[in-house]
Amino acid sequence: PSTAGRPDALVVGGGIGGLGAAFALARKGLRVRVLEQAGEFGEVGAGLQIAPNCTRILAEYGLLEEVEALGVLPENMVMRDALDSRELTRLDLRDLERRYGFPYMVVHRSDLHGVLLRACRRAGVDLRTGRRVADYENTGGGALVRLEDGGTQEAALVVAADGLHSAARRKLVGDAVVDSGHVAYRAAVPIELARGNGIAEKDVTLYVGPRCHFVQYALRGGEMFNQVAVFEAAGPENRGAPDELDAAFAGACDPVRKGIPLMWRDRRWRMLDREPVDTWVHGRIALLGDAAHPPLQYMAQGAVMAIEDGWVLAEHCARSAATAPAGARPDWDAALAAYQAVRTEHCRRVLTTARAWGELWHLDGERRLRRNAILRARDTYDYSFTDWVYGPTALAPDEEPPMFTPIPLSSAPAEDPGGGTP
Numbered sequence: 279p280s281t282a283g284r285p286d287a288l289v290v291g292g293g294i295g296g297l298g299a300a301f302a303l304a305r306k307g308l309r310v311r312v313l314e315q316a317g318e319f320g321e322v323g324a325g326l327q328i329a330p331n332c333t334r335i336l337a338e339y340g341l342l343e344e345v346e347a348l349g350v351l352p353e354n355m356v357m358r359d360a361l362d363s364r365e366l367t368r369l370d371l372r373d374l375e376r377r378y379g380f381p382y383m384v385v386h387r388s389d390l391h392g393v394l395l396r397a398c399r400r401a402g403v404d405l406r407t408g409r410r411v412a413d414y415e416n417t418g419g420g421a422l423v424r425l426e427d428g429g430t431q432e433a434a435l436v437v438a439a440d441g442l443h444s445a446a447r448r449k450l451v452g453d454a455v456v457d458s459g460h461v462a463y464r465a466a467v468p469i470e471l472a473r474g475n476g477i478a479e480k481d482v483t484l485y486v487g488p489r490c491h492f493v494q495y496a497l498r499g500g501e502m503f504n505q506v507a508v509f510e511a512a513g514p515e516n517r518g519a520p521d522e523l524d525a526a527f528a529g530a531c532d533p534v535r536k537g538i539p540l541m542w543r544d545r546r547w548r549m550l551d552r553e554p555v556d557t558w559v560h561g562r563i564a565l566l567g568d569a570a571h572p573p574l575q576y577m578a579q580g581a582v583m584a585i586e587d588g589w590v591l592a593e594h595c596a597r598s599a600a601t602a603p604a605g606a607r608p609d610w611d612a613a614l615a616a617y618q619a620v621r622t623e624h625c626r627r628v629l630t631t632a633r634a635w636g637e638l639w640h641l642d643g644e645r646r647l648r649r650n651a652i653l654r655a656r657d658t659y660d661y662s663f664t665d666w667v668y669g670p671t672a673l674a675p676d677e678e679p680p681m682f683t684p685i686p687l688s689s690a691p692a693e694d695p696g697g698g699t700p
């Protein structure tokens with residue numbers, strides 16, 4: 279599509295969500311322009327898990343092979359207790375791929391971002407960097423954005439994919455981020471540095487411990503090793519500083535404790551989310567990705583949901599255009615209403631479940647033992663808690679599968695002989 283003149287859609291933010299949406303809209307024949315504040319498009323150099331509800335969309339985009347060549351297909355996802363390293367439960371990711379039809383993959387963020395960027399270029403998306411959007415406004419037949427440098431740009435549709443601290447969200451919703459008090463450290467290092475720590479190179483391993491958890495997996499065809507260490511930080515002063523990281527995992531099992539010195543210490547991420555909201559669409563301005571639904575990262579669905587958002591929005595734009603006279607543009611309002619109707623509820627479920635997983639993983643004492651007993655009793659091939667997430671992305675509310683409700687901890691006996699606090 280030509281990008282001269284006014285585009286059909288302006289996408290603010292060139293992260294995974296913004297580029298995913300831009301590509302999705304462009305492949306439906308729409309004229310799309312991306313406005314990114316940074317001087318260059320890019321991503322943090324750490325890992326990303328992408329579940330079958332995302333790889334299904336990448337396959338439809340014709341991008342799965344490219345992503346697969348850059349990533350890793352782990353064999354299992356194994357959950358262990360961080361104190362004694364005993365296995366609690368696992369997903370057999372080969373069987374999971376058979377069930378959902380698409381793989382569970384891990385990929386370096388910048389590799390996935392690069393694939394989306396190249397796909398946008400090929401699809402003729404007008405990609406602009408160094409453009410910081412300061413304000414948004416609905417106009418008669420669309421919406422406009424005001425750039426910090428004073429310029430304005432207008433389109434029939436404006437997609438705000440400007441991330442967790444979204445300026446669009448501040449203006450249109452006005453809520454604040456919610457601080458879980460958890461802090462994450464990350465590392466992606468050459469795998470040689472982690473060999474000898476008792477790592478499982480072919481698996482995604484999640485260690486759950488009192489007030490902390492730790493995730494490990496290999497990246498980039500197995501050359502790199504990714505780790506995420508999350509813990510409940512102490513007081514507000516210098517919250518989650520590196521000495522707290524060391525203390526939080528001091529009593530953990532060997533593969534965890536030995537992994538801690540590899541963590542990047544010059545940067546940490548406060549684990550913030552927001553209360554779910556039902557209104558993401560304000561006139562012709564739509565929130566997407568973390569701007570609409572930043573989760574706590576415990577279901578590994580943040581970037582996945584952002585990619586799903588773009589796919590759903592583009593499908594609805596295309597459907598409404600298909601019923602319009604030849605050459606007419608989509609019925610933007612109908613497409614936006616359909617997008618909001620299905621995505622807000624799905625993402626609300628993921629956000630609230632992610633919070634619940636965080637609590638479950640961080641349990642201590644008697645409740646930890648009850649959790650362990652429940653997880654050990656789970657059948658590896660019971661998919662009731664992943665079907666509602668990893669199945670095909672719904673386009674309408676009646677396609678959304680029922681949500682899995684976890685068993686209350688109080689109903690389980692505590693069988694685990696372990697104990698203690700790291």
Ligand code: FAD
Pocket residue numbers: 290291292293294295296313314315316325326327328409410411412439440441442444445462464506547566567568569573575578579580581582583584
């Ligand atoms: P962002 O990536 O934040 O992109 C926003 C973009 O907008 C940026 O490029 C920014 O520069 C730009 N921007 C901001 N303001 C403006 C402005 N005013 N004007 C112009 N441009 C602007 N998700 C998964 O699916 N799987 C995982 O395994 C996973 N692991 C995670 C682990 C950790 C520790 C964390 C912190 C997150 C993890 N996530 C994971 C979540 C995932 O990273 C995010 O949900 C996802 O990257 C959000 O993408 P986005 O494009 O919506 O926002």
